[in-house]
Amino acid sequence: MNLQEIKELLKLITESNIQEFELERAGIKIKIKKADSLNIQPTSLTTEVKEELPPETKPAEAPAPVEEKTDNLYIVKSPIVGTFYRSPSPDAPPYIEEGEEVSTGKVLCIIEAMKVMNEIASEVDGRIVKIFVKNEQPVEYGEKLFAIKTS
Secondary structure (H helix, E strand, C coil), X not given: CCHHHHHHHXXXXXXXXXXXXXXXXXXEEEEEECCCCCCCCCCEEEEEECCCCCCCCCCCCCCCCEEEEECCXXXXXXXXXXXXECCCCCCCCCCCCCCCEECCCCEEEEEEECXXXXXXXXXXXXXEEEECCXXXXXXXXXXXXXXXXXX
């Protein structure tokens, strides 16, 4: 099962009345459970890999980051569930630091999801005023990643 098939599966389930779904195929187990009507959390996705999958030949295109703008403060939120990385490799410097100027398209971080590295780029020009998560920390969909002060 590839990333595109998983995205299509998520879309179908999100648009249906199904509250919980579980699939096991080719050593991958996917369980999707919609949040209840009293909880405003987004649909969650958990996966369990039972065997090692072959490495991807190139990173898949990440969904656009969820972002929110408040009085010249642009909040970049995680577009996916995964692991947050500040640099392209453990021995490389971080993509950005607090106080640094960024421009539209500048890579801010990587979020690893199911062994696929998804680059998250800035959608605005500005200055990084806050990094909300630590390197190698798990992140949820919609979780705040960065605050960017725009002009």
